[in-house]
Amino acid sequence: MRHQYHPLGFEGSRIAQGFWRLEEWNMTASETLSFIEACLDLGVTTFDHADIYGGYQCEALFGEALKLKPALRDKMEIITKCGILLPSENRPDIQVHRYDYRAEHILASVDCSLANMQCEYIDTLLLHRPSPLMDADEVAQAFDLLFTLGKVKHFGVSNFTTRQFDLLQSRLDAPLIINQVELSPLALQHFEDGTLDHVQQHAVTPMAWSPFAGGELFSGVSEQAKSVQAILSDLAQEKNCEIDQIVVAWLLRHPAGICPVMGSGKIARLAAAVEAMSILLSDDDWFRIWVASQGQPVP
Ligand code: NAP
Numbered sequence: 001m002r003h004q005y006h007p008l009g010f011e012g013s014r015i016a017q018g019f020w021r022l023e024e025w026n027m028t029a030s031e032t033l034s035f036i037e038a039c040l041d042l043g044v045t046t047f048d049h050a051d052i053y054g055g056y057q058c059e060a061l062f063g064e065a066l067k068l069k070p071a072l073r074d075k076m077e078i079i080t081k082c083g084i085l086l087p088s089e090n091r092p093d094i095q096v097h098r099y100d101y102r103a104e105h106i107l108a109s110v111d112c113s114l115a116n117m118q119c120e121y122i123d124t125l126l127l128h129r130p131s132p133l134m135d136a137d138e139v140a141q142a143f144d145l146l147f148t149l150g151k152v153k154h155f156g157v158s159n160f161t162t163r164q165f166d167l168l169q170s171r172l173d174a175p176l177i178i179n180q181v182e183l184s185p186l187a188l189q190h191f192e193d194g195t196l197d198h199v200q201q202h203a204v205t206p207m208a209w210s211p212f213a214g215g216e217l218f219s220g221v222s223e224q225a226k227s228v229q230a231i232l233s234d235l236a237q238e239k240n241c242e243i244d245q246i247v248v249a250w251l252l253r254h255p256a257g258i259c260p261v262m263g264s265g266k267i268a269r270l271a272a273a274v275e276a277m278s279i280l281l282s283d284d285d286w287f288r289i290w291v292a293s294q295g296q297p298v299p
Contacts, residue, residue: 010177010205012046012077015273018261022061023054025265032065038267042274048261050081051109055088059116067118081128082109099131103142124154130164136171162198183208185228185293196256211260231292245276250289253281
């Protein structure tokens with residue numbers, strides 16, 4: 001019998017933990033396991049990966065930790081991505097940094113991710129970046145097979161425009177449930193280009209990658225960064241919290257239901273983000289940050 005697609009779409013935690021930088025954290029497998037368990041204890045059950053993270057190494061580091069306690073697998077939602085070919089020491093077979101959405105590549109990439117993470121299924125597979133050569137019909141065939149084989153439960157995209165999203169969706173039986181894009185007080189583009197309107201219209205979950213602009217929000221020296229930092233400090237003082245918490249509250253305040261993907265390997269930073277779920281920013285507060293980043297008043 002054919003499996004049915006889950007009607008409810010993305011059912012992950014409101015805040016996700018990303019593992020792009022896992023290799024830089026220099027953790028042993030048991031330290032990574034402790035980190036994973038601490039995330040779960042905080043209620044952060046959605047873990048974001050990609051085949052290429054850490055030069056194709058992060059998924060395997062995660063898998064080595066999971067192998068120490070396989071029962072944890074069903075307590076989490078694993079997102080991973082495919083489609084970028086990245087020349088690296090670990091992949092001498094890749095000559096050119098490019099994209100590949102041929103069915104053969106998607107299927108092989110998922111098998112590799114499953115083997116690396118030592119698990120049986122991926123909760124949500126995202127196409128990492130749009131490609132001019134992507135054939136939506138071929139992607140649909142690959143998705144169908146992955147779903148039928150029970151290897152992937154849901155599908156989504158990352159860094160797709162609304163048009164690219166619609167094209168792919170038009171060829172799929174499965175609903176695309178995530179568009180993961182860059183969103184932060186220093187990255188406003190997708191607030192204004194229709195991405196966040198489109199996800200609301202189609203009940204898709206927007207995930208925010210680099211919610212702290214990769215750390216630029218704290219250390220950046222551009223005019224924009226300095227202006228945003230000044231408002232964040234004022235708000236943090238007014239609300240008796242930290243500036244990173246104001247940023248999380250700012251993202252969560254948006255009606256699209258943004259799910260920030262946190263990037264630090266320090267569990268205290270994730271705990272602070274979770275705490276920020278209870279900070280409610282007023283519309284005045286929200287716009288103070290918006291205007292500081294835009295560098296001009298709203299029209
Ligand atoms: P981020 O949270 O914007 O940046 C993380 C960086 O900010 C780390 O270097 C961290 O340093 C620093 N940081 C965090 N909190 C801080 C604080 N309170 N004070 C000072 N520095 C702080 O996120 P990201 O790592 O760039 O991205 C998050 C996740 O998004 C990734 O892991 C990945 O899963 C996903 N991602 C997806 C895409 C895509 O194309 N789909 C692209 C990029 C990333 P410490 O390590 O010292 O805490």
